[in-house]
Amino acid sequence: xxxxxxxxxxxRLILLIFAILVxxxxxxxxxxxxxxxxxxxxxxxxxxEHISQHKPVFAGKAACGERHPDVLKTLAKGSHKNLSCEACxxxxxxxxxxxxxxxxxxxTPQICVRCxxxxxxRPAWFKQIIVKDHYSDTCFECHLPHQPNEAP
Amino acid sequence: MLAxxxxxxAGLLALPAARALxxxxxxxxxxxxxxxxKHKWLMCLDVDKCIGCGLCADACKTENHVPEAPHFFRTWxxxxxxxxxxxxxxxxxxxxxxxxxxxxxxxxxPSLVPRDEILKAFFVPKLCNLCEASPCTQxxxxxxxxxxxxxxxxxxxxxxxxxxxxxxxxxYGCRFLSPETKTAEKCTLCYHRITRGLKPxxxxxxxxxxxxxxxxxxxxxxxPLQAFVHKNKVNTLKPHLGTNPRVLYANLxxxxx
Numbered sequence: 001x002x003x004x005x006x007x008x009x010x011x012r013l014i015l016l017i018f019a020i021l022v023x024x025x026x027x028x029x030x031x032x033x034x035x036x037x038x039x040x041x042x043x044x045x046x047x048x049e050h051i052s053q054h055k056p057v058f059a060g061k062a063a064c065g066e067r068h069p070d071v072l073k074t075l076a077k078g079s080h081k082n083l084s085c086e087a088c089x090x091x092x093x094x095x096x097x098x099x100x101x102x103x104x105x106x107x108t109p110q111i112c113v114r115c116x117x118x119x120x121x122r123p124a125w126f127k128q129i130i131v132k133d134h135y136s137d138t139c140f141e142c143h144l145p146h147q148p149n150e151a152p
Numbered sequence: 153m154l155a156x157x158x159x160x161x162a163g164l165l166a167l168p169a170a171r172a173l174x175x176x177x178x179x180x181x182x183x184x185x186x187x188x189x190k191h192k193w194l195m196c197l198d199v200d201k202c203i204g205c206g207l208c209a210d211a212c213k214t215e216n217h218v219p220e221a222p223h224f225f226r227t228w229x230x231x232x233x234x235x236x237x238x239x240x241x242x243x244x245x246x247x248x249x250x251x252x253x254x255x256x257x258x259x260x261x262p263s264l265v266p267r268d269e270i271l272k273a274f275f276v277p278k279l280c281n282l283c284e285a286s287p288c289t290q291x292x293x294x295x296x297x298x299x300x301x302x303x304x305x306x307x308x309x310x311x312x313x314x315x316x317x318x319x320x321x322x323x324y325g326c327r328f329l330s331p332e333t334k335t336a337e338k339c340t341l342c343y344h345r346i347t348r349g350l351k352p353x354x355x356x357x358x359x360x361x362x363x364x365x366x367x368x369x370x371x372x373x374x375x376p377l378q379a380f381v382h383k384n385k386v387n388t389l390k391p392h393l394g395t396n397p398r399v400l401y402a403n404l405x406x407x408x409x
Contacts, residue, residue, distance in 0.1 A: 039188060042298035046308040047188060047343075054344035057215045058353050083359050087207055091214060114259045115205045115359060121231050121260065121273035122203050126360070 059092040061085055067100075071146065078147035079127075088145070112139045186347045191302040192368040193341055195355075196380045197277050200403040201362035204229055204275035206256040208354035208363065213257070215342060215353035222254045224328050226339040227279040227354050229256030232407060233263055236271045245271055248407045276408050277362060279354070280305060280326040280339035281389055281397035288318035288327060288338075297336070303398060304341040312336055323393050 006014075038044025064085040065072045075081055086092060090105035118128040131137060144150045212218060212227045235246035253261065256275070263273070286305050289297045296311035297318055307318075312335035319327045319336060330337045342352035350356070355365040366377040380386070384402030390409065391397075401408075 039301050040298060042295055043308055043311065046298070046306065046310070047300060049310075050306060050340070051186070051344050051347050054216075056342075056345050056348060056350055058211060058345075058350075058356055060350050060356055082361055084357050086211075087357050087359050114207075115203055117259075119204070119260065119262070119273075120267050120270050121233065121263070121275055123200050123274070126203050 057091055058086050059097075063092065074146045078144075078149060080146065080148055107145060109137055109139045112143075112145070188300055188302045190369060191346075193282075193303045193346060194366060194368055194377055194398050194400070195279070195282065195341070195352075196364040196377060196386070196400045196402065198362050198364070198380070198384065198402045199274055199276055199405070199408075201360045202229065202275040202277050203360055203362075204231060204256060204260050205359060206259050207357045207359065208277060209255045209257045211353040211357040212339075215345070216340070218337070219331055221331070222257075224330070224337075225255040226326075226337070227255075227277065228252055229260075230276045230278060230408075231256070231260055231263070231273065232276060232405065233265050233273040234271045234405075234407060235265060235269055272405075274405065276401075276404075277354075278324065278326070279399065280341070281324050281395065281399045282341065283395035283397050285394060285396050287321040287323065287393075287395060291317040291321040293317065300343075304343050304346075305338070306340055306343060307336050307338060309333055309335045323390055323395065324397075 033043045033045070035044035036042070039047070061072070061084050068085075071085075075083070088105075088107040088111050092104070093102065095102040096104055113131055116127060116129055118130045122128055136142065139145075140152065142151055144152050206229055209225060209228050212225070213220070216226060218224055218226055230250055230252045233249040233251075235249070237243045237246040249263075249265065251260075251263075260275075263270075282303055282305060284299075286297075286299060289299055289305060293315060294311050294313055296308045296313070297305065298308065299305055314329055314334045314336065316329055316336070319329060322338075327336050327338045329335070342350075342354075345352055351365055355363045364376045364380045366372070366375060368377070371378065380402065381400070386400040386402050387404045388397040388400060389404075
């Protein structure tokens, strides 16, 4: 067989190059994920998979405010106004969401001390106490946790 | 015979064309209410506001189900203690000591350095620096790590082969090989939270607003990011590496690496 009177070795060469090219294109098509290059040089579906496979654990302060607006109002008056509820009370559990009778964590003095124990590494503007020199180790005798400057 | 070969080739060529056509007309994979190209997330950290309570490191482990062992962290806190210089040493500062017991998760134990020997001490929260030119993305041999258009750097666990190149490449030590999935893991900027309109867990839980998080493409009124950059002198970690991090630090000491 002859194309345009080309010598057979050239024809074979052309066919070979063509076959390599086609098999490359076919392999690339079959191996490239569907959503590749949706956003960039990666599989676009990885984004939506990541979002759908992970569910938020922390509910956030706004979610607590839906059921406890009064507590948030009290909190906003004191110097703990920027604190997130879950910082002291722990993660809002599914049990608490289903049945409010399953109470959230009741903060202990250890939770206060975690932030307020004096340390040379803490910034000077932050209120700190040396626990063993402080009046009492039961914080809530003198401080309302939601309004720390007020006495109960 | 020639016609047969031609036909086969034509058929094979039609396959990629059909694929390309299908892709053009099929729907994109983005979640219906979130468009990654319409956001650009940024994190700012104020060293002078961090009190080292470790709630962020704790919250991150809870939120992202990070392995419990004390050397797997997506965010952690480092304590820097700079000692006073020895007498007649002609230096302004002495030895620098850095520690991070259990990533600062349970708070920090009192330091072994007596208070009168400390020149100054502070806490530095660390996380993925969200580099614009991320070394971890460049070295991944299978393209499993990628920069999303909204600024997070994520790992595709179905493609990661766990070779660990990215862990060595990250100049900030922000990656680890998960013993559970045997793939590289890192801070995802709580991608599952920010796409649902929530803040990342560490930002949500921080009691002193040492962490500020926001969207550059959708600035809100009294934008905390704008205020942060306006009020503070900001810097990034290891700027000489040219990674161009998008995690900005305020009041950073030169000893922080």
